[in-house]
Amino acid sequence: MNTIYFDSSAQDEVRRQQLYAGQLFVFSPRPSVIALCQLARDLIEATLGSPIPQRAEDGLSVKEFLVAESSLKQQIMHHPQTKLLIQSLLQEFGCDLSKTYFDLPQLRIMPYRGYLPNGEGMFHDPHRDTWYAAPQCIINWWIPICDFASESALAFHPLYWKEPAQNDSEQFNQGQDYKINFREAEFPHPTEKVVIEPEIRVVCPASGILLFSGAQMHSAVPNTSGLTRYSLDLRTIHYDDAVAGKGAPNVDSHSPDALLTDFIQAADFTHFLNVTESQMKGAVVL
Numbered sequence: 001m002n003t004i005y006f007d008s009s010a011q012d013e014v015r016r017q018q019l020y021a022g023q024l025f026v027f028s029p030r031p032s033v034i035a036l037c038q039l040a041r042d043l044i045e046a047t048l049g050s051p052i053p054q055r056a057e058d059g060l061s062v063k064e065f066l067v068a069e070s071s072l073k074q075q076i077m078h079h080p081q082t083k084l085l086i087q088s089l090l091q092e093f094g095c096d097l098s099k100t101y102f103d104l105p106q107l108r109i110m111p112y113r114g115y116l117p118n119g120e121g122m123f124h125d126p127h128r129d130t131w132y133a134a135p136q137c138i139i140n141w142w143i144p145i146c147d148f149a150s151e152s153a154l155a156f157h158p159l160y161w162k163e164p165a166q167n168d169s170e171q172f173n174q175g176q177d178y179k180i181n182f183r184e185a186e187f188p189h190p191t192e193k194v195v196i197e198p199e200i201r202v203v204c205p206a207s208g209i210l211l212f213s214g215a216q217m218h219s220a221v222p223n224t225s226g227l228t229r230y231s232l233d234l235r236t237i238h239y240d241d242a243v244a245g246k247g248a249p250n251v252d253s254h255s256p257d258a259l260l261t262d263f264i265q266a267a268d269f270t271h272f273l274n275v276t277e278s279q280m281k282g283a284v285v286l
């Protein structure tokens with residue numbers, strides 16, 4: 001990895017190849033993303049108060065916060081407008097809707113450091129999304145709902161694009177309902193000390209997008225910004241790439257198989273027809 005493309009006009013086919021090669025893409029706010037974020041903001045404000053609380057945890061016990069967070073995750077995932085807004089988003093970004101499949105977006109709320117003393121670790125640990133039973137072609141569209149700072153950003157750890165890190169991904173249990181109880185789920189971790197530096201943090205405005213391969217080693221920076229961070233994780237796969245086993249190089253993911261049946265086609269919202277594990281994990285090294 002060596003390049004961050006800003007507002008690139010590359011076609012989706014080219015963009016995917018660059019992502020599989022470890023490059024990052026950052027985009028300014030666009031109408032479809034603004035609309036998706038506005039829906040999320042409306043739901044957050046209705047649940048946590050208005051205007052959107054940049055210190056969501058203030059005044060809430062940890063238990064109350066977790067209940068509100070869990071409710072919001074479900075509200076955003078299952079709102080009748082969500083799929084349509086994502087369809088518009090993928091269209092605006094030039095994706096072939098009949099070939100592009102997406103998972104319902106996951107809301108992430110990052111309280112300031114120390115608020116969740118028992119839950120912080122798993123959010124900060126460096127990891128690859130491909131450790132979580134995902135194919136090597138998975139792409140993460142990371143969307144900040146509010147402005148955020150370097151002190152609450154994602155960090156990428158480029159040393160590990162080509163280098164493996166020992167991890168326990170082979171034990172990942174995809175049967176757990178991590179989409180509901182994300183903070184209580186058991187996710188793969190490194191089993192050796194990961195060298196954090198050098199790291200790359202990308203800061204963009206609210207409703208911007210950061211696109212990266214799920215094979216990127218990344219972590220959530222401990223939030224010392226003084227403000228709660230709200231973001232959406234939207235993950236996509238391209239059907240042809242999944243079937244052909246294309247994607248980023250697999251240097252250390254040993255998770256058992258992939259969760260593709262949750263993915264829905266952007267054109268008609270039908271579910272992904274699964275392909276074999278060997279096709280998905282046998283990614284072509286670019």
Ligand SMILES: [Fe+2]
Binds near residue numbers: 127128129218
């Ligand atoms: Fe991640």
